[in-house]
Amino acid sequence: MAGGSAGRSGKGGYLKLVVGGGASEGGAAQGGSPATAAAGSDPTAIDPRAAGFPESHAAPWLRACRKLEGAGYGDPVVRAYRRASLACAPLVGPGAAVDLADAVSAVTIKAGREAGQGLSDAAVNAAHRAKTPQLFLSWVNLMQRLAALAPESIGAVLERTDLLLGELGVSGLDSWAMAGIRAGGNDPARRRAFFTMADPEAERWFHRETGEVAFLEVERRMRAYLASLFDVHLPLIEAPAHLPPARRRRTSFNPAMIQVPGAYPGYRGEQAVDIYRAALAHVGAHLRYSRERFPVGALKPVQVAVVSLIEDARVETLAIREFPGLLRVWLPFHIAQSTGVTTAPSLFARLARALIDPDFTDIDGWVRKGRDLFQAHQGALEDPAMSRHIGNLLGNDLGQMRVQFNAKSHIVEPPYRDDNAGLWHFDDDMMEEAESELATEAFSLREQDGDTDPPDREREEETRPDEPMGRAAPDETAAEREGWLLGRYPEYDYVSGMEREEWARVLGxxxxxxxxxxxxxxLARRRVEVDRISALVRSSRVSRARRMKRQPEGETLDLDACIEAMTDLRGGDSPDPRVYQTMQRRDRDLSVQVLLDVSQSTADRLPGRGDTILDMEREATLMLAHAMAAMNDPFAIAAFASNGREEVRYLPIKRFEEPFDRACRGRLFGLQAGLSTRMGAALRHGARDLAGAGTYRRLLMVVTDGEPADIDCPDATYLVEDARRAVQSIAHSGIDVFCIALGDADEQVLGRVFGRRNMARIDKISRLPEKLPLVYLRMTA
Incomplete structure (x- = not known):
């Protein structure tokens, strides 16, 4: 890629360039000065002032060059720096060019000589993109951090510098790079997969940083749209990353599934939603009106392409007859003009517009013939054979016109239309293999969407409120066979100061x-404690304070009663002495969600006892739940543990609408300890369940024996700060959050997460069952 080239190469083409990569060879072309060309020689033989360095920076530049030479990094590293610094000085200033040397040294130490040389080569592209010393040095600092955190991946980022900066800018690149670090955790292979775009997450986050709308954000709406329009309920899957770029950029379908691009590059905001809507409406039209696949037979590739184009127009015409509003959905994406070079892609786009836009005129004879043939067959639109008939004629004409057609590079236009693979019986072995892969994915999805799912999975989809703290999603992926998707939630990265939407996945x-x-x-063994807890719960009043008027005593005067009393006195009557008012809570108005940490550490046994921490959690929860159930208080109980951000396990023990019966008690005592403690995602999901409770007071109570941690988070502070952010967001929504810290749990860390006033520590875990009622009363005071 030329250093000065634009970041895009046509709509949608830049992702191909990201995967292909490639910084300019040394970046010398960017500078072009004689000093730059001679920069491979001894720096003392170069006059830095002639290369754009003022007198004040000439000596520092020479010292920087000699420092790199003396460090023993090798001639390629030193020569690359000389060349790059001389090219960067006129663009971002001599000071930034000199400072680049320290970064080259640091990157070489952390990631090797090749990375150090690559930093210099990429710096020229970065200087052209940054244009200011501040932005350039921000990029340099980011590369230093990346070399320290992911030395195996820095080369892949440097190769794509021009494109990444062109699409994301420095701040967007910083955010995207930190997402890769978080996604990879301690695994170098996973980090490298992200930064080389082999991981679909990388492309998804790339789209997000460019402002493009990812399919994941609109999937639920598109499912509903397709079902309501054409009664189509096929699984929708995102195009896998291993497919060729052309196949990832268009929808595709077969009788078992619909494959959708992860994003439409270049489309943002509502325009992105519109193209997803147009694409799925088009596929729906095929599923309704393209009843059977065409046999390829002896057709040439150009004839296959033209027949597909006519079939697209046929099904859209039939759909518009049934739903006239679809014309407004599809027409905005037909932007072909009747001028320009006569190539196969150009003619195809012009014909596609001519067949749907009655106001479009084209002077080309082939396009006019296609429109005339299509109009002549309006009475035969119900018969798909007309598409093959017209397509054959037009395809033969293209052959006689000697118009070149490259089947391998052909991409259907406009972009909302599908790749036409679902219209044909291809004999090609590769196509059959690809369709077999897609069918397998579709089968996995259907297996999860089937009737064998637990009934609460349907409840999660139906009762999901629109909460700002997380977006719950239907069961849409074949992630874990045992679990089902409850929701995707953000996580807060304290380093970048941003929340990454849909970063953690909560599975039921x-x-x-x-x-x-x-x-x-x-319950029988602890009857005394159970009775005491029940009495305490019954005596508590948790509701809105109500104004009680005409009281014999109180905090303030009841003005109405005072006026009446004075009226009575003046009339000679004896006044009513009840002239006070007070605020009282007369009944209970509280709902509680209890979250139990069942990570591996809860399997530890208590000193001198055979009981585990989890045993005490079970007993204490049982006793409190027994009392709340007796009072008909709405409450729910769930447990959580985690195995990385993709598998935050959420185990519902009792839901709000369920009675606390023997089955619930059995689930509580069936809990097993294991895995880690990704607390933020569990808190967000628990709060989402609690948000729908229509009570005055809503309380989320967490019982844990440790601070947040997980296997994919080497940074101990990351999950602590995310949990703190989750607690703050939940509190802003009107839900109280309280933590009960057990045993050796780090009180300072949990105090930062929940706030000192919103936590209680119980050192002697064996006393948890008797201490819990006192803590409960403190929380509900």
Whole structure:
């Protein structure tokens, strides 16, 4: 890629360039000065002032060159710096060019000589993009951080510098790079997959940083749109990253599924939503009106392409007859003009517009013939054979016109139309293999969408409120066979100061069935504590304070009663002495969501006892739940653990609408310890469940024995700050969050997450069942 080239190469082409990559060879072409060309020689033989360095920076530049020479990094590294610094000085200033030397040294130490040389080569492109010393040095600092955090991946980023900066800018590149670091965690292979775009997450986050709308953001709306328009309920899947770029940029379908681009490059905001709507409406039209696939037979590739174009127009015409508003959905994307070079792609786009836009005129004879043939067959639109008939004629004409057609590079236009693979019975082995892969993915999706799913999965889809703190999603991926998708939630990165939307995935899991008799035995053994907790709960009043007027005593005067009393006195009557008013809570108006940490550490046994931390969590929760159930308080219980951001396990034990019966008690005592503690995602999902409770007071109570941590987070502060951000967001929505810290849990860390006033520490875990009621009263005071 030439250093000075634009970031895009046509709409949608830049992602291909990202994957292909390539910085300019040394970047010398960017500078072009004689001093730059001679920069491979001894720097003392170069006059830095002639290369754009003022007198004040000439000596520092020479010292920087000698410092790199003396460090033993090798001639290629030193020569690359000389060349790059001389080219960068006129663009971003001599000071920034000199400072680049320290970054080259740091990157070489962290990631090797090749990376150090690559930094210099990429710096020329970065200088052209940045244009100011501040932005240029921000990019340099980012590369230093990336070399320290992901030395195996810095080369892939440097190769794509011109494109990445052109699309994302420095701040967007910073955000995208930090997303890659977080996604890869401690795994160099996963980090490299992200930065080389082999990981679909990288492309998804790239689109997000460019402002493009990812399919994930509109999937639920598009499912509903397709179902309501054409009664189509096929699984929608995002195009896999391993497909060729051309196949990822268009929709595709078969009888089992619909494949959708992860994003439409160049389309942002509502325009992106519009093209997804247009694309799925077009596929829906095919599914309704293209009843059987065409056999390829002896057709040439150009004839296949033209027949497909006519079939696209046929099904759209039929759909517009049934739903006239679809013309407004499709027509804005037909932008071909009747002028320009006569090539196959140009003629195809012009014909496509001529067949849908009645106001479009074209002087080309081939386009006019196509429109005339199509109009002549309006009475035969119900018969797909007309598409093959017209397409054959027009395809033969193109052959006689000697118009070149490259089937391998052909991409259907306009971009909302599908790749036409679903219209044909191809004999090509590669196509059959590709369709087999897609069918396998579709089968996996259908397997999860089937009737064998737990009934609560449907409830999660139906009762999902629109909460700002996270977007719940239907079960749409074949992620874990045991679990089902409950929602995708953001995570806060304290380094970049931003929330990454839909970063953590919460999966629902059915808790193992336990023995309800064990719970009954605990209630019998702890009858005294159970009765005491019940009495305390009954005595508490949690509701809106109501004004009680005409009271014999109170905090303030009841003005109405005072006026009446004075009237009585003046009339000679005895006044009513109840002239006060007070605020009282007369009943209970509280809902509670209890979240139990069941990570591996809760399997630890208590000193001198055979009980585990989890045993005490079960017993304490059982006793409190028993009392709240007796008072008919709405409450729910769930447990959580995690195995990385893609698998935050959420185990519902009791939902708000369920009775706390023997089955719930059995699930509580069937809990098993394991995995890690990704607390933020669990808090956000628990709050989403609690948000729908129509009570005055809503309380989210977390019981944990440790601070947030997970296997893919080497940065101990990251998940702590994310959980803190989650607590703040939940509190702003009107939900109180309280933590009960057990045993050796880090009080300072949990105090930062929840706030000192919103947590209680119980050192002696064996006393949790008797301490919990006091904590509960403190929370509901």
């Amino acid at each position: 899991f059915d808790p193992p069935d336990g023995d309800g008799a064990r719970a009954d035995a605990v």
